[in-house]
Amino acid sequence: MQIILKGGIVINPAQNIEQKLDLLIDNGIIKKIGAIKPGEYSSAKIYDFENKFIVPGLFDMHVHLREPGREDEETVVTGANAAAAGGFTGLACMPNTNPTIDSAEVINFINQKANGHLVNVHSIGAVTLGRKGESLAPIAEMVEAGAVAFSDDGVAVKTAAILRKAMEYASMYDKLVIEHCEDESLAGGAMNESVVSTQLGLPPLPSVSEDLIVMRDILLAEYVGARVHIAHISTKASVEMVRQAKKKGINVTAEVTPHHFTLTHDSLKTFDTNFKMNPPLRSKEDVLAIIEGLKDGTIDCIASDHAPHSIEEKDLEFINAPNGIIGLETQLGLAITELVHKGHLTISQLVEKLSVNPRKILNVPVPQITEDENADLTIFDSDMVWTVDKNKFKSKSKNTPFDKRLLTGKSIAVINNGKMFIDDNFLNITG
């Protein structure tokens, strides 16, 4: 089967392409790039993507699928469906499932569930068995099963001693540790410590608890000579530490979530648990520092920290509600609205942060928009104005603070693995 993507603006910063080009895709493989005349390939189905952006498929490196363990909240397939609807062709899932992703068996199970899907699902293995911080999980075995990185996300790796060993061990396979930076002794609060937590009487989570672990991890990465990736960076001081570390040539990278560059802790004033997450929403000053970090490259990528929770679990008294929000289906719209339309990033820079860089960090090949390559593409409209409707999400969960929010910019279609997602449907484009 042949399809033609007509009139789109093809951008791939990894190849230095930024040009209006038609694409012919034959059985899921890119067969021609350049102007395609009307009538050429008469049997092909033509998609008019005039002035829409066609980019290497977006990749979300921080997703919580709830399978195995909480299939009522999300499964590998529903999470991958949500990713496709949000404009993503690849994702990496965090290991805090039940059982934990701390063995090849669990990775094989996830691979099997994701088999044949449009979205490539990669597993991040736990650093330590059960994420308990006591002994190393079987890292080599998990690498062999396909793990792209290691993390105890939800918590930081418990001690510097075991983190050091994990960094050394993972380095043998050129894999890195992804850190949820939070000092355990300062953890346990419900919102960012500030005048707002003081006013609301909610147990505070100080920003310094993140900074302490970012500092520890940067120092260890330098000492060991390993790579480390800071998940969901949220404070001004942490951004500055990463900036300085990069200047010194230390191998540290960082991601930020859309909610941490969009919202501040002022949103907590209604005690709506959909604003409760960890790291918590921070101050305006932190948000501005994060945007600066995105602009100057200190923050390499954007990741959702998609964290599904059932309605019953989230609809509770504030301190009893769990942390986290879903984000796969709002991420691209928020990034375009908040970063591109506000003049902080160009489309090309956005594509780096949502497609190229996360793959580079995880050593996953970046899709090439080249003849005879697999078509792994996202097509989005940067000007489409739409209203978020949680009831239309593909995700099994609805815990979003962005319901009813007006966004500018939306994914129109994704193509990968011989499949296409468009108009709310998966199509087979092979055979």
Add this chain to the structure above:
Amino acid sequence: MALSTPHLLGLNGVPKEDIQLILDTATTFREVLDRPIKKVPTLQGKTIVNLFYESSTRTRISFELAQKRLSADIVNFSKGTSSVSKGESFKDTVKNIEAMKVDMIVVRHSSAGVPHYLTRISNANIINAGDGLHEHPTQALLDMYSIREKLNSLEGLRICIIGDIAHSRVALSNIYGLKTMGATVNVCGPATMIPKELERLGVKIYNNVDKAIAEHDVINVLRIQLEREAGISIPSLREYHNYFGITAERIERNNKDILILHPGPINRGVELSSEVADGPYQVILNQVTNGVAIRMAVLYLLGTAN
């Protein structure tokens, strides 16, 4: 006259006119409480639920008494917070209670924001009887009433709240309410007991209790919460008493005219010495009757608004 809101969730943002109305209405009810027959039929036919998810004998009894004096029908629901995670969710409990046609809910909970949450899941008038470390508006109103009773006005007064400000819901409500009424409010305590950026609410922070006594007309001395986080915030109760405790010697030396409030129950020899608690000083302890009058006023104003 009516309040500008159907709920009393806290004193943050409550206009001066509302506070004035509550205090004035309480004065009327205070007189009722001195009569031989202390009951009025004002809330006859209204059903009030006291939803206490955290133990609090004094506040609960005060509310109950106020409700009885106003002839309301009362349903009491108490639940230890420990059992919250098991069994029925808070929302389901509220939905079940609502099915009984409830007009008002008085709520005490260990999580800040529960009264606000209740306004979203219930149609009743909500009264906050203490939510986490957030607010306890009727306690602050009763403190304000008691100060006004002694000193006639709140306008222009200098009031200092002394103790573990970070673990007090009374402090925050007092700060909001008193500032609205034109008083200057400051706080005093060890730095470990002052919540982050409190000064941004327009209060000054004292770490020297002598100075705090000398520079204020009223001190509101908070109970040091032995069972809560005091343990990690101070070296010992003895050291707290030596450096922050209110003693007769400190009063004599710094300000003999000061009015002292203590919401009770006192930890004698910790935040207040026995000499002060029992001595000839201007001390307001446990204003039980005023508390009932304030709660009658709030219940009456919210319960008869429609």
